[in-house]
Amino acid sequence: MLTYERKTPLDLDCGITVYMKVLGAKWKPCIIDMIDKGYQRPSEMHRYLKEATPRVLDMQLRELEAIGVVQKNQGPGFPLKANYTLTDLGRSLLPVVQAIDTWGKTYAGQVKEAVAYTE
Template identity: 40%
Template sequence: MDEPTGFSASHDHTNCKAELALRVIQGRWKLLVLRELMEGVQRFSALQRALPGVSQKVLTAQLRELEANGVVQRTAYPEVPPRVEYGLTALGRELIPVLEGLHAWGQQVAEAAAPETG
């Protein structure tokens, strides 16, 4: 079977672009944050409500990492009380088909692992 272009089992992992991409989105909450931001710009409190179980500290850290990697944009408005919104950057929006593909693949895995009834 042919290897996909640019990726093989003998590939030099120190320069693997797939590994770099995975490092950008790895983390317990990052994919879920990205899923929420695919729906549009969100305030911090809306993200926290959409992700029960995530602490403020962890969500802040995950958002900062995504921002540092150019995937998420943070916009702070000079208002009282302060308003901060998060949205996907152009680079982040390029992840949408990748995330949709992961979802579809996960669905196939779940269906394959489900016990047959009947």
């Protein structure tokens, strides 16, 4: 099994680096927002975010769980049904995710124009 070895040390004394470690992947802010809105099962998230592959969403859910942002809960029976909830750490990120969403909605038109111009 191959393991990843960092070439440079991770500076977790920098707030922006900490933010990037927690929310820096493409779908992590969306995952946190979806869980807050009630999409707690991976299959629900996959249906809601059609652009993201199930594999990528599952990988990012595992990373968020490892950091302590989400908690995985499995119900009894077979097949196993997992759902995710936000931890206290995850709930503390909601104002950040909401601020990102507000910024995106505010500047969406300007960004769309710039993207159309550069493509």
